[in-house]
Amino acid sequence: MNGNHFDVIVIGVGSMGSSACYQLAKSGLKVLGLEQFNIPHEKGSHGGQSRIIRKAYFEHPDYVPLLERAYASWQELEEVTGEKVYHETGLLYIGLPDNPLITGVRQSASLYSIPVESLTVAELKKSYPVFSVPEEMDILFEQAAGLLLPEKIIPLYAALARQLGAEIHEGETLIDWQLEGDGVVVNTSKATYRADRLVLSAGAGMGRLLPVLNQHLTVTRQVMGWMTALDPAAFRKDAFPCWTLAEPDGHSIFYGFPALDDVDAGGPKGFKLAYHGHGEETSYDDTDRIPDAKDEQLLRDFINRYLPGTVAATSALKTCRYTNTPDEHFMLGHLPGYDGKVSVASCCSGHGFKFSSVVGEILRDLTLHGQTEMPVGFLGVERLI
Ligand SMILES: Cc1cc2nc3c(=O)[nH]c(=O)nc-3n(C[C@H](O)[C@H](O)[C@H](O)COP(=O)(O)OP(=O)(O)OC[C@H]3O[C@@H](n4cnc5c(N)ncnc54)[C@H](O)[C@@H]3O)c2cc1C
Structure with missing residues (x-):
């Protein structure tokens, strides 16, 4: 075995x-991790200070067992490093009663007995006066939800x-890779x-x-x-939760966070919000990352509708x-056709970060044992080929 041969790359x-990399190295394997940029960076999918974590998963209830383990694994990361990476703020879900956001949260909460509270619009207004929400919308609140800090977590895992x-x-x-003999050969820059x-x-x-997947x-x-708030106290982490709101048009979801100005989170000041709809299609090599006036307008229009007079x-x-x-x-x-030698974890369609702790464990199991006890069959790569 020479210096350029590893158990896993x-x-x-x-x-x-x-x-x-952390989970594989912890299992005693000789690991090589290759990253094209710095760790972390803003050219991939993990930039932007914060990511929501929640358990009453509206996308599909099959994710809930993975989330149970992900929460435990985030806690283990905090215990091993002594660093705080998860902040429980609670999470509001807001939408029309038949919107998949609301029906999906209710379904997962009911199947897995996840505590989720119903609020009236008046109760919402009393607790969080900055929101202005139409009477016909349902409001649900999950206390055991909050935010993770990706730009802190990724370097912590790499350092461990x-x-x-x-x-x-x-x-x-x-640059490229292929099977060779009993393993793989990888060519880099x-x-x-x-x-x-x-x-x-x-x-x-x-x-x-x-x-084949492209x-x-x-x-x-x-x-x-x-956004810098007119009343910053109303958006502080101890006064304001994470939230996600499905608009009545049926396909636009926006979500947001309290201001993290008093948290060791890095990133800009103010409270953050974002659009979770189908953004403009781009390509891997496209370097158009500079936001423009149209991007700002999208967010400002949302604020005018649901958080008016706050910015x-x-x-x-x-x-x-x-x-x-x-x-x-x-x-x-x-990856089908590679005799269990190649595992794939990616393409998380804008909702993957909260799972990255448990995904590391799953990749460790697939690499070490060829299988995992976690129920991930519904995420298999073969369905896409
Ligand atoms: C705006 C936004 C908001 C989001 N909000 C949430 C949220 O609230 N909650 C949530 O759970 N998820 C959220 N997500 C989704 C989540 O952040 C992603 O699912 C997750 O970060 C994807 O992880 P990844 O490891 O696949 O990609 P990345 O974290 O981007 O990692 C892939 C890495 O591979 C490197 N790489 C690529 N090609 C090569 C190569 N040829 N050689 C070497 N290195 C290479 C890249 O440089 C990159 O560092 C959000 C995503 C975005 C963009």
């Missing part, structure tokens, strides 16, 4: 890959992995490596690494904005990328 040390002996190279891009197993967790770069994946440009100024705008599968569910499992 992980491509992309972002949300999923950093967690995988390195402490456990993993080699992690920044500024090194995978700097060297050639060999390994027994390969993990592909390249986010928006997945289509380029897996041409036609099924859509990369979109998503906008986030930070003094836009403090920052950023863009980030979703990589969407046709059914908007993840791609997680062995």
